[in-house]
Amino acid sequence: MKNTVVAKRYAEALYSVASERNQVDSVEKELGSILDVFNSHPELMNVLEHPGISIDAKKKQVAELFQGRVSDLVLNFLNLLFDRRRQDAIVEIGATYVELADAARGRIKAEVESAVQLSDEELNALKSKLGVNGKQVEFAAKVNPSLIGGLKVRIGDRVLDYSVTGQLERFRQTLKY
Structure with missing residues (x-):
């Protein structure tokens, strides 16, 4: 995993915000459904990671796909990842978030x-x-x-x-x- 440190930082930040808003479970489910979409359509992930496609086009694509299906928190988090050019760490961030949520639940x-x-x-x-x-x-x-x-x-x-x-x-x- 090339993005382990990055994934941990972003997952911890997302978990912190989600726990403040009492949305840990819903964010976990939403991340799971997003990762399911990415896993079932690898060409989508290729588009989102392609350096020749503008960040705005990628953010627009994600908004079209997930607007109304995920919370504003998760959608804003995805936009943050694109702004910081960390979209290649989405899968690792999702897995790390689940680990954090599981650890908190025992x-x-x-x-x-x-x-x-x-x-x-x-x-x-x-x-x-x-x-x-x-x-x-x-x-x-x-x-x-x-x-x-x-x-x-x-x-x-x-x-x-x-x-x-x-x-x-x-x-x-x-x-x-």
Whole structure:
């Protein structure tokens, strides 16, 4: 991520204003819908990042797309990004904003990969194990048969690898030395 520092600064500023106005949840949803539009239409993002197109034309395009669909706060924020020539950081800003909102709510997002489909009971047990210090855990579970057995949990940058494949790989590494 080339814009990590920039994204953090802008996301923190937007979060600060949104929390003052009690609009944290609505801004998060609006940013999510904007990012969905950008992800489903990558050519739009190419136009918005194109250096040959004027800032005013880009701002007009964004206003036409999102006027009435998002709050004035979010629309003004997008215009600020264009004025500061930071439109290339929109995706990272959105992701960082969600992280800030989750941290304020005491929510952790985790990805769980398992060799077989986990039952609801197993997921609930895993949630209770990971949900320490009053944090609430949200899972995105998926099946990955290449793990052979066990599971892999990703929480932010941390990976907890309890898979058979991971254990075999660690064992192979110890045999090298």
